[in-house]
Amino acid sequence: MAKKRLREIVHTQLDPGAWRGRGLSPVNKVLVAAILAATLVAILATEPVLAKTYAGVLTALELGFGVLFAFEYLARLWSVVERNQLGLSPLKTRIRFVLSPPAIVDLLIIIITLVPFLAINVMALRLVRLLRILRLAKLGRMSEALRLLYGVVSSRRYELLVTLGLAATMLIFGASALYWVEGDIQPDKFGSVPRALWWAVITLTTIGYGDVYPITAVGKCIAGFVAIAGIGLIAMPTGILAAGFSDAVRDRKR
Incomplete structure (x- = not known):
């Protein structure tokens, strides 16, 4: 009985669906902090100066x-039988857990981390582990906010799709126009529509890196038109989502 009680406690602490309190359980809060800290350490380790100066500290962490x-x-593997909703045997329940995609990713990261001589770069896998925070937050305090965000985007999806369509049309127009005007003059930058698309993207989004730009009078006029259109197109999704959030909050207060 004591063993089963301990397993129930471990399961309640590790499984967000089993936790009855508000937000995340204390153990899951610690795990979220550990995931963020481990990701930060992995990011810092990619800097050669830090990796050389603090090699011992980073390795220990x-x-x-x-x-x-x-x-x-191992604790999840041991306690997962408490979540047996399909009536499976403990062995099959644990096998089902081990073969789940999140568990496979976790196991790969653990093995590669604890076996340094493999010398495998698992930065991408470590970033995938950040998705666990979203999985935990889904049933925690952020669940209500995430549902609100999903509801707003879903309710305004048609307006957002229209905006996306207008942006795509403007991108193709701008790239095609600059290809026609500047293609022969700057073939390395505007020699094809796909090449000109890079300029169209950075201009329409009002970023403007300055690495690619038109040099003819007609090209500059087209660039000005695309840049001005970009201001409106970038503002449209913001206004649509702001109106959606305003409506959602007003409906909840009724």
């Missing part, structure tokens, strides 16, 4: 996080 996540993985 990596191994420490690896051990922590290994214990968490």
Whole structure:
């Protein structure tokens, strides 16, 4: 009985769906902080100067996080039988957990972290682990906000799609026009519509890196038109979403 009670407690702490309190359980809060810290350490380790100067510290932190996540993985594997909603045997329930995509990613990261001689770059996998925060938050305090965001985007999807269509049309128009006007003059930059699309994207989004720009009078006029149109097109989704949030909040207060 004591073993089963302990397993229930572990399951309640690790599974957001089993936690009855507000927000995340204390253990999951610690895990979220650990995931963020481990990701930060992995990012800092990609800087050669830091990696060379603090090699020992970064390695120790990596191994420490690896051990922590290994214990968490084993605890989930041990307690997952408490979530058996399909009437499966404990063995089949654990096999089902091990073969789930999130568990496979977690296990790969743990193995590679704790076996340094493999020398495999798992930065992409570490970033994938950040998705676990969203999975935990789905049933935590952020769930209400995420549902509100999804509802607003869903209710305004037609307006957003129209805006996206206008933006795509303007991109193709701008790229095609600059290809026609500047293609022979700057073939390396505007020699094809796909090449000119890079200029159209950075101009329409009002970023304007300055690495590609027209040099003819007609090309500059087209660029000015696309830039001005971009201001309106960028503002439209913001206004649509702002109106959607305003309506959603007003409806909830009724």
